[in-house]
Amino acid sequence: MKVNDWDKLVSGVKAGDVRSLSRMITRVENRADGWKKAMQQLYSGTGRAKVVGITGSPGAGKSTLVNALASELSKRGKTVGIIAVDPSSPFSGGALLGDRLRMAEVAVNPDIFIRSMATRGALGGLCQGARDVARILDAFGKDIVLIETVGVGQDEIEVVKTADCVLVVCVPGQGDGIQALKAGIMEIADIYVVNKADRPGADEVVADIEGMLSIADQGKLDTAPVVKTSAATGEGVESLCNTLFERLVHARNKEQWLDKRVREEILSLVETQIMESLLCAWQESGALNKMVEAVLNKKADPYSLVDALLPDLSKEALNRQTAKATKTIIGPENS
Amino acid sequence: MTDNAKIRVLIAKPGLDGHERGARVIAYGLRDAGFEVIYTGLRQTPAQIASAAVQEDVDVIGLSILSGAHLALTKQLKEQLAARKGEDILLIVGGIIPENDIDTLKQMGVAGVFTAGTPVSQVADFIRQNLQKAA
Ligand SMILES: Nc1nc2c(ncn2[C@@H]2O[C@H](COP(=O)(O)OP(=O)(O)OP(=O)(O)O)[C@@H](O)[C@H]2O)c(=O)[nH]1
Ligand SMILES: [Mg+2]
Numbered sequence: 001m002k003v004n005d006w007d008k009l010v011s012g013v014k015a016g017d018v019r020s021l022s023r024m025i026t027r028v029e030n031r032a033d034g035w036k037k038a039m040q041q042l043y044s045g046t047g048r049a050k051v052v053g054i055t056g057s058p059g060a061g062k063s064t065l066v067n068a069l070a071s072e073l074s075k076r077g078k079t080v081g082i083i084a085v086d087p088s089s090p091f092s093g094g095a096l097l098g099d100r101l102r103m104a105e106v107a108v109n110p111d112i113f114i115r116s117m118a119t120r121g122a123l124g125g126l127c128q129g130a131r132d133v134a135r136i137l138d139a140f141g142k143d144i145v146l147i148e149t150v151g152v153g154q155d156e157i158e159v160v161k162t163a164d165c166v167l168v169v170c171v172p173g174q175g176d177g178i179q180a181l182k183a184g185i186m187e188i189a190d191i192y193v194v195n196k197a198d199r200p201g202a203d204e205v206v207a208d209i210e211g212m213l214s215i216a217d218q219g220k221l222d223t224a225p226v227v228k229t230s231a232a233t234g235e236g237v238e239s240l241c242n243t244l245f246e247r248l249v250h251a252r253n254k255e256q257w258l259d260k261r262v263r264e265e266i267l268s269l270v271e272t273q274i275m276e277s278l279l280c281a282w283q284e285s286g287a288l289n290k291m292v293e294a295v296l297n298k299k300a301d302p303y304s305l306v307d308a309l310l311p312d313l314s315k316e317a318l319n320r321q322t323a324k325a326t327k328t329i330i331g332p333e334n335s
Numbered sequence: 336m337t338d339n340a341k342i343r344v345l346i347a348k349p350g351l352d353g354h355e356r357g358a359r360v361i362a363y364g365l366r367d368a369g370f371e372v373i374y375t376g377l378r379q380t381p382a383q384i385a386s387a388a389v390q391e392d393v394d395v396i397g398l399s400i401l402s403g404a405h406l407a408l409t410k411q412l413k414e415q416l417a418a419r420k421g422e423d424i425l426l427i428v429g430g431i432i433p434e435n436d437i438d439t440l441k442q443m444g445v446a447g448v449f450t451a452g453t454p455v456s457q458v459a460d461f462i463r464q465n466l467q468k469a470a
Contacts, residue, residue, distance in 0.1 A: 019421070118371050
């Protein structure tokens, strides 16, 4: 992709052009040449949108809830971006993205933009990819970005962890009320949603969660609220929306958490870049093939190859390099 | 730099008939051919389809039509796409399409017409070839 094509997309996004928005998302998702530069150009116009992660077991009603929530937000004058993540097939690399099926109501609302995203399992992972898409939607001018992922894989959980507020969706019946929460998503909830409240057993799930929280959060004042909804009928969604706004304003340990989020993003981008640069160089030069062969022929072992292959990673070399970089970006230290 | 582009396809069922099977077979088949397939379900209006296609930035729209209204629906979809700067998206139509209407559809800008029972692999090959040509 040519450099000035990117410029056109970036200015299109800033000007609120939907076609530019969807094209830019594709390019960035594909990591097409120049994507990082384009994100740089957008970055200063971001940081305004609130990102809300919605996760829970398969079939819990996440998409139906996203539809209902987006519709309620729109009624309250908010513009909404939706990112619906579904897994890629590990065999074909393809994906069937079906979340839109439950979002028909808001699909033609001009204030709402829905984008389906496959996990792809690419280098650098889903997390940064989803974060980039959320940021593009932010730059486009969306007030709120809702990200739906299935709360099963570690990758999917990482995605919602970067959100400003996380909703964990549970349902009565099938034993996946509170059980599902034990798989590591319990800790990340800012709000628990017990969906399909029209079904029997919803109150038991609410009681289970509250019981669990009262043990875990003993004495803390900001225990995560539990809200009952019936996404299919819209019941409870207004109240969920109120709770959401409250949580967005009174986020827990905000400073500390922002620091952590930026830290993680820098490290994740660096990690990806290192792997990508190394792989690219080694594939081109055939170095990796030679090393594999050497190990197979018992001429070398993987452990000693690590040090032999890598560029100078000694503390001195690294610090020299970073000192130079921080100086150009932040300016000389004034001690 | 690695470029991880994937072919993205919207499978849509406009109109009032409620037979979803053909559309589903195609959707799953194209996924297994390595495409990212967005499936939006039954009874979509041309405006809904065009809007989804543009938001999802798909390379291809596959319409499944069994109701006999293929000419009218295709025409409306074309208009809706044009209104959203999506006229460049490859359009294919499948379902029950009388022989006589195939040429008319092609004149309307439909790239390929597949009658019921076409193997999915043939559709996948057609898509790959046509996108290559466009690139
Ligand atoms: N009874 C009842 N059914 C619901 C409710 N919300 C969603 N459903 C149904 O639950 C099923 C799954 O809904 P989805 O919204 O697709 O669930 P999901 O969590 O997004 O599913 P995946 O994305 O496949 O994990 C659908 O048949 C919905 O109609 C609800 O409040 N009550
Ligand atoms: Mg869903």
